[in-house]
Amino acid sequence: MPGVQDEVEAHLKSLRRYACALVGNTADADDLVQEAVKRAIYYCSDGREIKDVRAYLFTILHNVRTDQALKSKRAGTQVTIDDEGPQLPSAASQESTVECRQLGQALRQLPESQRQVVLLVGMEGMAYREAAEALGLPIGTVMSRLNRGRQRLRELMSTDRRPGSGRT
Structure with missing residues (x-):
């Protein structure tokens, strides 16, 4: 089991980055990652083996997110107090900051099924x-959603840059 824990630890940054981009704030992202890691470690505690730890962790994260989305849908709309985006590792130039913000806004406009794949x-x-x-999708569905998601992102990003759109 120590080997699995080391492998899990090696993927924490990627899991957190994906979760932050998926849910839009660090607190919920941390909860998703914690639940995914807990489930992976619990699964291995019985001596079961995981072939591809990275894929398994992302699968669990996806399933936890889906479960939470269904619960949230039943519970009604929730509003978060602080909406933080993914943190950049270093200060970006003003232009890069604006582009990152626009990309984050464009990503949030994608349907979740496309956003996950992108x-x-x-x-x-x-x-x-x-x-x-x-x-848990066929590869063709992933390719199709990726294509539609990328195309929609291009449209949204070019709309943000048009003169008169209020953005540069």
């Missing part, structure tokens, strides 16, 4: 097959 493949660098495994 984040896993684009931000986390997962292969299509790995993302399909993590999300």
Whole structure:
């Protein structure tokens, strides 16, 4: 089990980054990651083995997010007090900051099904097959959602840059 814990620890930054981008704030992201890690360690405590720890962790994270979304839907709309985005590791130039903010806003406008795929493949660098495994989808669905998500992001980002749109 210590080997699995080391592997889990090696993927914490990626899990947290994906969770932050997925849910939009660090507190909820940390809760998602904590639950995913807890479930992975519990699964291994019985001596069971995980072939691909990274894919397994992202699958659990996806499932926890889906469970929470269903519970939230039943509970009604919740408003968060502090809406933090993913943290940049270093200070960016003003132009980069604006572009990152616009990209974050554009990502939040995507349907969650497209956003999940765009984040896993684009931000986390997962292969299509790995993302399909993590999300429990056929690879063709992942490719289709990725294509539609990227196209929608291009549209949203070009709209933000048009003269008169209030943005540069």
